[in-house]
Amino acid sequence: MEGVSADYVIGPIRNSLVLQSIDLQIESGSYSAIVGHTGAGKSSLLKTINGLLLPTAGKIEVGQDIIKQKNNKQALKNIRKKVGMVFQFPEAQLFAETVEKDICFGPLNFGVPLKQAQQIAKEVMQLVGLPLHLLNKSPHSLSGGQKRRVAIAGILAMEPEILVLDEPGAGLDPKGKNEIMRLIKSLHQERNLTTILVTHDMDDVVHYADKIIVMENGRIVRNGDLRSVFSDRLAIKKWHLDLPEAYQFQLEIEERTGMELPQICFTVDELADALMEVGLA
Amino acid sequence: MAPIIEVNNLTYRYDLRTETKALLSVSFTVHRGEWFAIIGNNGSGKSTLAQLLTGLLEPQQGSIFIADMEMTEKSKWEIRNRIGVVFQNPDNQFIGSTVQDDVAFGLENLNMDYKEMKKRVYEALKMVGMFEYRLYDPSHLSGGQKQRVAIAGALAMKPDVLILDEAFVMLDPRSRRELLETIHELKVSADLTVVSITHDMTEVEAADRVVVLDNGQVTNIGKPREIFTQEKELTPPLGEKLRRALAKRGANVPQSYMSREEVMCWLWK
Amino acid sequence: MNKLSLGRYVPGDSILHQLDPRAKLVSGFYFIIVLFIANNWQTYLLLWLFTLGVMRLSKVHLYTYFRGVRPLIWLILFTVVLQMLFTAGGTIYVEWGPIRISEFGLINGVYIFCRFVMIIFISTAITLTTKPIDLTDGIDSLLGPLRKLNIPVDEISLMLSISLRFIPNLLDETQRVMDAQRARGTEFGEGSLVQQMKTLVPIFLPLFTNSLNRAEELANVMEVKGYQSGIKRSSFRKLRWKTCDTITLCVMAALTIGLILLRLN
Numbered sequence: 001m002e003g004v005s006a007d008y009v010i011g012p013i014r015n016s017l018v019l020q021s022i023d024l025q026i027e028s029g030s031y032s033a034i035v036g037h038t039g040a041g042k043s044s045l046l047k048t049i050n051g052l053l054l055p056t057a058g059k060i061e062v063g064q065d066i067i068k069q070k071n072n073k074q075a076l077k078n079i080r081k082k083v084g085m086v087f088q089f090p091e092a093q094l095f096a097e098t099v100e101k102d103i104c105f106g107p108l109n110f111g112v113p114l115k116q117a118q119q120i121a122k123e124v125m126q127l128v129g130l131p132l133h134l135l136n137k138s139p140h141s142l143s144g145g146q147k148r149r150v151a152i153a154g155i156l157a158m159e160p161e162i163l164v165l166d167e168p169g170a171g172l173d174p175k176g177k178n179e180i181m182r183l184i185k186s187l188h189q190e191r192n193l194t195t196i197l198v199t200h201d202m203d204d205v206v207h208y209a210d211k212i213i214v215m216e217n218g219r220i221v222r223n224g225d226l227r228s229v230f231s232d233r234l235a236i237k238k239w240h241l242d243l244p245e246a247y248q249f250q251l252e253i254e255e256r257t258g259m260e261l262p263q264i265c266f267t268v269d270e271l272a273d274a275l276m277e278v279g280l281a
Numbered sequence: 282m283a284p285i286i287e288v289n290n291l292t293y294r295y296d297l298r299t300e301t302k303a304l305l306s307v308s309f310t311v312h313r314g315e316w317f318a319i320i321g322n323n324g325s326g327k328s329t330l331a332q333l334l335t336g337l338l339e340p341q342q343g344s345i346f347i348a349d350m351e352m353t354e355k356s357k358w359e360i361r362n363r364i365g366v367v368f369q370n371p372d373n374q375f376i377g378s379t380v381q382d383d384v385a386f387g388l389e390n391l392n393m394d395y396k397e398m399k400k401r402v403y404e405a406l407k408m409v410g411m412f413e414y415r416l417y418d419p420s421h422l423s424g425g426q427k428q429r430v431a432i433a434g435a436l437a438m439k440p441d442v443l444i445l446d447e448a449f450v451m452l453d454p455r456s457r458r459e460l461l462e463t464i465h466e467l468k469v470s471a472d473l474t475v476v477s478i479t480h481d482m483t484e485v486e487a488a489d490r491v492v493v494l495d496n497g498q499v500t501n502i503g504k505p506r507e508i509f510t511q512e513k514e515l516t517p518p519l520g521e522k523l524r525r526a527l528a529k530r531g532a533n534v535p536q537s538y539m540s541r542e543e544v545m546c547w548l549w550k
Numbered sequence: 551m552n553k554l555s556l557g558r559y560v561p562g563d564s565i566l567h568q569l570d571p572r573a574k575l576v577s578g579f580y581f582i583i584v585l586f587i588a589n590n591w592q593t594y595l596l597l598w599l600f601t602l603g604v605m606r607l608s609k610v611h612l613y614t615y616f617r618g619v620r621p622l623i624w625l626i627l628f629t630v631v632l633q634m635l636f637t638a639g640g641t642i643y644v645e646w647g648p649i650r651i652s653e654f655g656l657i658n659g660v661y662i663f664c665r666f667v668m669i670i671f672i673s674t675a676i677t678l679t680t681k682p683i684d685l686t687d688g689i690d691s692l693l694g695p696l697r698k699l700n701i702p703v704d705e706i707s708l709m710l711s712i713s714l715r716f717i718p719n720l721l722d723e724t725q726r727v728m729d730a731q732r733a734r735g736t737e738f739g740e741g742s743l744v745q746q747m748k749t750l751v752p753i754f755l756p757l758f759t760n761s762l763n764r765a766e767e768l769a770n771v772m773e774v775k776g777y778q779s780g781i782k783r784s785s786f787r788k789l790r791w792k793t794c795d796t797i798t799l800c801v802m803a804a805l806t807i808g809l810i811l812l813r814l815n
Contacts, residue, residue: 109735200453272526385786
């Protein structure tokens with residue numbers, strides 16, 4: 001990757017309706033999850049990161065490019081290339097007659113020559129784990145999970161440095177969802193993609209993300225690492241958030257047995273380890 | 282217990298020229314008052330089965346009996362008065378321009394008189410906790426609330442069977458949990474048989490019996506406890522997950538399926 | 551974008567909001583007819599008083615009404631100018647080559663202008679104060695007699711009401727697809743006309759496919775809920791004719807009598 005040390009400052013955006021004075025830095029190479037009740041402003045925040053929604057005040061820096069209230073087109077275009085955005089149910093945006101053409105759509109818009117775009121299409125197909133012979137198929141002939149992968153491939157083909165995803169697993173069966181979430185995690189690790197995930201599912205958060213950003217009423221109310229945020233149970237309740245299922249179970253066990261486990265357990269394996277450690281099992 | 286749904290040797294293929302069958306001699310019986318889950322991955326044939334059960338497709342071979350009536354082109358309208366269906370997409374099944382209009386839609390089709398209709402609509406909305414929202418239009422409701430309205434629409438018809446066709450798939454985990462609780466209560470208070478077609482394991486856990494579909498065939502049928510023990514590739518519920526994790530670590534846990542509550546008791550012993 | 555409501559209904563509790571949609575529709579059409587009784591300044595004055603009164607009663611800001619006229623202003627002015635040029639009679643004020651503006655022409659122009667604007671104001675007052683779904687119900691009820699001619703009135707009004715119901719969804723979806731394609735580097739409103747047309751393809755194709763899917767799902771839902779075309783259906787939405795609706799019709803009758811008297815003068 002080109003040496004972009006992307007520290008993004010989003011700050012103060014004032015819009016009484018959607019976002020209010022948001023200050024946020026996301027480090028390059030991190031995996032953050034944005035959570036919050038419906039209508040907390042999560043999707044608006046995502047849109048500002050991509051310049052789809054312009055701030056009424058304040059600015060957003062993505063690497064060297066800056067989004068402000070008024071913008072030159074080039075900066076916006078640079079940012080959109082840099083920030084790959086996977087919307088909710090992204091298969092709804094597929095339109096071309098073949099998978100290949102759909103994947104090439106993004107790169108071609110950003111001025112990549114056709115030959116090169118087709119090469120990229122092949123690479124991203126492998127990256128998302130789809131066989132190459134699907135390239136000449138119509139996207140509408142594919143299964144739900146495959147369509148979603150094609151849509152994600154179409155974003156990866158723009159070779160973004162930042163990947164923003166809004167509920168990428170929504171509506172898929174458990175197997176399909178796991179595969180997509182693992183795919184995203186491995187992209188994050190192997191390609192050093194800065195990843196921002198919007199989700200309602202706290203188990204996704206603890207299984208895949210490193211950082212959690214909590215939003216409420218258009219503001220960021222907490223931004224930190226998982227353990228410190230989830231250990232603040234009163235606040236979690238106040239924000240109407242759930243706990244990860246293993247942690248919820250841990251609390252019930254602690255209450256029932258009167259014993260306290262040494263640490264917060266986010267996964268069943270952690271919980272099993274802790275139970276063994278204190279001798280409950 | 283008396284059977285309310287009987288499916289015998291049901292076979293269906295979309296393209297009669299090919300041999301690939303969406304369903305291949307599927308048989309099962311659902312008893313009155315039961316919560317019955319139909320599970321399987323994408324492509325297992327469960328959506329085809331759902332369409333057959335609701336009369337949207339016609340059986341090519343085999344038969345379906347619902348409330349002692351065989352599903353045919355003729356009888357399907359009669360049968361539909363006995364079943365309520367909630368579909369997957371909250372938006373695409375909201376027909377009315379307000380909550381109460383939507384609930385009334387099915388009753389209007391019965392040419393019911395206004396007084397009775399109003400009574401039924403209000404009752405149904407109260408049962409799902411949406412009475413206060415009766416004048417809202419759908420754009421002001423969350424996905425979970427829209428599904429509640431859809432359930433009310435089904436309840437207003439006073440059905441024997443409530444079919445949930447992946448009804449909670451598009452909802453967030455919290456709405457899903459809350460709706461499952463509501464269905465639990467309704468099953469008792471409205472004397473319902475629940476058939477849920479799903480891939481959500483919490484929904485499966487809530488069921489009395491489960492049928493597993495794979496490649497159009499029934500591969501297993503039994504209580505959730507049995508299914509989760511036998512079908513190793515299914516993600517089990519939390520309690521069983523923990524039991525397995527503990528067993529792997531050499532803990533002296535029982536060797537068979539345990540629910541959340543059982544694990545809790547075992548730990549507390 | 552999704553806050554844009556068709557017919558620009560403005561929620562409120564004015565007398566106009568409370569009227570039965572049938573009363574409003576009938577009065578609206580009737581108003582267009584009685585407009586033709588007017589032929590002198592006294593009758594037009596009466597009509598203006600009526601129109602302004604109605605606008606006042608709607609409790610909607612006057613600015614909203616003027617916005618309704620704006621898109622049509624060129625069409626109106628064009629008609630007015632034609633009317634002025636081609637009506638002869640009375641004193642000639644301007645004579646410039648073939649162009650001749652006469653006294654009668656000028657008066658007629660003003661009258662035509664008034665008619666247009668009043669029609670727009672009155673129909674705006676109706677759409678501003680009636681929910682689209684109530685309008686549909688009103689139309690359904692008024693067209694009721696056509697059932698005897700085998701015209702599928704119920705189907706048409708159900709179709710209308712479902713379309714109205716899904717407009718916000720369609721707008722939402724358009725916005726979403728547009729955002730998604732912009733995020734993939736599409737620029738709207740740039741380049742030549744052909745290029746601009748091309749950028750619309752990635753918007754309309756997905757919208758089209760999604761709408762087809764939606765329609766199919768909707769059809770399934772309706773069928774499972776027992777809807778068959780041609781069956782006798784009852785209606786949960788009830789229009790209730792109230793005293794104020796009868797009064798409205800009386801007002802319209804009074805207006806007619808007033809106009810006739812002023813015209814005879």
